[in-house]
Amino acid sequence: MRWLELKVPPPAVALLLAAAMWWAAPQVPALDGLPTWRAGLALVLVVAGGSVDMAGLWAFHRQRTTVNPLRPANASALVTGGVYRITRNPMYVGMACFLLAWAVWLGTLAAFLGPVALVAYLTRFQIQPEERVLTQLFGTAYTDYTQRVRRWL
Numbered sequence: 431m432r433w434l435e436l437k438v439p440p441p442a443v444a445l446l447l448a449a450a451m452w453w454a455a456p457q458v459p460a461l462d463g464l465p466t467w468r469a470g471l472a473l474v475l476v477v478a479g480g481s482v483d484m485a486g487l488w489a490f491h492r493q494r495t496t497v498n499p500l501r502p503a504n505a506s507a508l509v510t511g512g513v514y515r516i517t518r519n520p521m522y523v524g525m526a527c528f529l530l531a532w533a534v535w536l537g538t539l540a541a542f543l544g545p546v547a548l549v550a551y552l553t554r555f556q557i558q559p560e561e562r563v564l565t566q567l568f569g570t571a572y573t574d575y576t577q578r579v580r581r582w583l
Contacts, residue, residue: 434555436560441525448544451533451540458538472531480524486520494507505563508575517581519557519581529545553581
């Protein structure tokens with residue numbers, strides 16, 4: 431299924447999954463109401479995800495390299511500082527946090543399939559192809575980086 435690699439923008443995948451989670455939520459039993467702890471946890475996840483996501487975008491901006499996930503070959507710099515010392519994919523971690531917050535907010539166990547599906551999809555059809563391209567572009571600098579920093583967290 432290589433034809434799917436680097437074809438669908440990751441935010442579009444996240445939005446499609448969020449919509450599917452919203453549609454599926456009333457189809458399965460929900461947890462009772464929206465207790466304060468669930469609303470609070472969802473808020474924490476949104477803030478954490480947004481912070482990690484924005485830190486990743488800011489690091490790319492500082493290095494003046496592309497943030498276009500469909501064209502990793504256009505990267506002009508290997509970004510390894512800031513949040514990229516903790517995760518190789520902070521923008522995708524942010525998206526996963528947003529979907530996890532949505533699952534917590536929706537309050538059904540089925541909703542938690544959304545973040546799992548996002549991580550699986552992005553790993554196979556976005557991250558692995560990006561890693562192949564970045565290895566070609568940056569060689570040992572990139573492979574050394576992959577040995578030091580995890581793909582997700």
